[in-house]
Amino acid sequence: MASVIVAAACIFLSCSASVAHGRRFVRSSSYDKPCKEMRLYLHDILYDYSNSTANSTSAAAAKPTALATAVPSTGGTFFGQVVVFNDPMTEGRALPPSLEETAVRAQGVYLYNSKEAFNAWFAFSIVFNSTGRRGTLNLMGADIIAEKTRDISVVGGTGDFFMSRGVATLRTDAFEGFTYFRLQMDIKLYECYVV
Amino acid sequence: MASVIVAAACIFLSCSASVAHGRRFVRSSSYDKPCKEMRLYLHDILYDYSNSTANSTSAAAAKPTALATAVPSTGGTFFGQVVVFNDPMTEGRALPPSLEETAVRAQGVYLYNSKEAFNAWFAFSIVFNSTGRRGTLNLMGADIIAEKTRDISVVGGTGDFFMSRGVATLRTDAFEGFTYFRLQMDIKLYECYVV
Amino acid sequence: MASVIVAAACIFLSCSASVAHGRRFVRSSSYDKPCKEMRLYLHDILYDYSNSTANSTSAAAAKPTALATAVPSTGGTFFGQVVVFNDPMTEGRALPPSLEETAVRAQGVYLYNSKEAFNAWFAFSIVFNSTGRRGTLNLMGADIIAEKTRDISVVGGTGDFFMSRGVATLRTDAFEGFTYFRLQMDIKLYECYVV
Numbered sequence: 001m002a003s004v005i006v007a008a009a010c011i012f013l014s015c016s017a018s019v020a021h022g023r024r025f026v027r028s029s030s031y032d033k034p035c036k037e038m039r040l041y042l043h044d045i046l047y048d049y050s051n052s053t054a055n056s057t058s059a060a061a062a063k064p065t066a067l068a069t070a071v072p073s074t075g076g077t078f079f080g081q082v083v084v085f086n087d088p089m090t091e092g093r094a095l096p097p098s099l100e101e102t103a104v105r106a107q108g109v110y111l112y113n114s115k116e117a118f119n120a121w122f123a124f125s126i127v128f129n130s131t132g133r134r135g136t137l138n139l140m141g142a143d144i145i146a147e148k149t150r151d152i153s154v155v156g157g158t159g160d161f162f163m164s165r166g167v168a169t170l171r172t173d174a175f176e177g178f179t180y181f182r183l184q185m186d187i188k189l190y191e192c193y194v195v
Numbered sequence: 196m197a198s199v200i201v202a203a204a205c206i207f208l209s210c211s212a213s214v215a216h217g218r219r220f221v222r223s224s225s226y227d228k229p230c231k232e233m234r235l236y237l238h239d240i241l242y243d244y245s246n247s248t249a250n251s252t253s254a255a256a257a258k259p260t261a262l263a264t265a266v267p268s269t270g271g272t273f274f275g276q277v278v279v280f281n282d283p284m285t286e287g288r289a290l291p292p293s294l295e296e297t298a299v300r301a302q303g304v305y306l307y308n309s310k311e312a313f314n315a316w317f318a319f320s321i322v323f324n325s326t327g328r329r330g331t332l333n334l335m336g337a338d339i340i341a342e343k344t345r346d347i348s349v350v351g352g353t354g355d356f357f358m359s360r361g362v363a364t365l366r367t368d369a370f371e372g373f374t375y376f377r378l379q380m381d382i383k384l385y386e387c388y389v390v
Numbered sequence: 391m392a393s394v395i396v397a398a399a400c401i402f403l404s405c406s407a408s409v410a411h412g413r414r415f416v417r418s419s420s421y422d423k424p425c426k427e428m429r430l431y432l433h434d435i436l437y438d439y440s441n442s443t444a445n446s447t448s449a450a451a452a453k454p455t456a457l458a459t460a461v462p463s464t465g466g467t468f469f470g471q472v473v474v475f476n477d478p479m480t481e482g483r484a485l486p487p488s489l490e491e492t493a494v495r496a497q498g499v500y501l502y503n504s505k506e507a508f509n510a511w512f513a514f515s516i517v518f519n520s521t522g523r524r525g526t527l528n529l530m531g532a533d534i535i536a537e538k539t540r541d542i543s544v545v546g547g548t549g550d551f552f553m554s555r556g557v558a559t560l561r562t563d564a565f566e567g568f569t570y571f572r573l574q575m576d577i578k579l580y581e582c583y584v585v
């Protein structure tokens with residue numbers, strides 16, 4: 001009966017809904033009203049941090065040597081460089097006490113794809129592993145670093161984020177040479193299966 | 196008329212449907228009732244199998260040498276290693292007679308993204324090429340190897356799997372050192388365009 | 391009121407719609423009637439073009455040397471080769487006057503994944519940056535080069551292509567050894583948020 005009411009309401013409220021095993025499909029009725037949203041910070045510690053890889057959270061694929069040595073051959077923008085990462089994510093800006101054990105991690109790959117300027121492309125999963133949130137969100141998209149903010153797609157999800165879709169807005173929140181950068185991610189889901 | 200009945204039925208059965216060129220959109224009404232499901236096994240034969248690449252179905256990107264040599268610099272978990280694969284998939288566990296010609300193949304990339312333990316991330320297509328099934332499913336997600344099962348997203352499809360979405364549950368079914376592993380994939384689609 | 395009419399109409403016209411902040415969700419009612427479609431040509435200039443990388447629009451990941459040197463170890467099909475690209479896209483076949491500044495670009499990665507024949511896999515974003523169109527489409531899928539046409543998935547979008555999904559049909563339109571190839575992409579979106 002609840003689903004009938006939901007469906008009927010949706011016709012008038014311009015959303016759409018169906019019930020799946022206790023979860024109900026919801027399509028947001030407005031950009032400003034995502035069915036779920038959160039702000040997270042991604043911390044990426046490059047592999048040559050402090051001239052050591054002890055604290056690094058990312059590594060260049062197949063060539064784990066200092067990024068600096070790549071400069072001459074790529075003109076300083078690392079065109080062609082593929083970087084694998086497993087970065088802690090936090091709700092505040094501060095680095096977590098432990099880089100390995102965090103409730104939220106971003107796991108995947110980014111690559112530098114311009115000869116003219118720093119420009120990147122991302123494909124990764126956000127892995128949630130706490131009592132409050134369990135599951136993953138899967139994202140991909142162009143990180144046009146020259147733009148103040150840039151949008152990438154949330155293309156799917158699992159667990160608490162079962163089948164979700166949406167958009168994540170990226171903003172460079174800190175950039176410390178080749179040692180560390182922090183990305184602010186405003187994640188807004190517009191298709192959810194809510195409990 | 197059929198579509199009207201389908202749409203009307205969906206309001207009460209908590210699914211949603213529309214008709215597309217003989218195909219009808221169906222959103223599953225329950226986790227337990229995907230609109231399509233299948234179990235497949237992925238066979239990955241690493242490039243240093245039998246100290247030879249004759250039978251390999253995968254290759255380390257840009258550095259096709261023995262994985263073993265990567266151990267010292269990555270601490271044994273291959274952090275940063277990107278592997279391109281073109282793996283046969285089967286409905287049963289047995290390796291197919293021919294590794295090159297199979298009706299179902301997984302084509303794409305996985306990478307190792309942890310310094311602490313074996314942990315992977317996948318992005319790939321399942322390519323179906325038989326009289327019964329033709330088309331592709333596109334998947335991506337975190338393969339948290341430490342978990343007994345882990346879910347990744349089916350983010351799209353083509354051909355017989357036109358515009359599908361869903362979840363695939365991965366389980367390590369066999370793991371033989373650096374020579375072979377077999378993944379069981381339970382694929383459940385929750386958004387389908389059915390005939 | 392408009393949304394009610396749209397929703398009511400959709401029940402009979404076999405599409406589904408909801409209104410989001412001035413945008414309305416539309417699911418196509420037929421393969422032949424995508425909610426948005428376009429034809430674009432992707433121009434990929436390999437990194438060893440004219441024995442120089444001056445005009446290249448792509449680069450082998452982590453090993454920016456001539457592709458030719460990779461031939462012996464991969465049997466000529468570049469199995470395992472990952473290529474990062476940032477390619478101009480055009481509405482006509484002709485190369486754009488400037489390779490760097492175009493209104494439409496494809497940014498991402500492709501890889502060669504067969505030992506037997508040329509076979510590729512793509513994951514990338516199409517970045518639109520003109521007064522008429524702004525935003526991105528995100529795509530992934532198997533590029534089975536042996537097939538005359540092959541379909542990959544549009545898994546998401548941003549900006550003018552907010553939350554879009556669909557299918558892109560690829561066709562090799564030109565192939566000049568290891569120096570240049572041109573792909574025709576017929577992009578059809580079946581889930582749109584239209585203004």
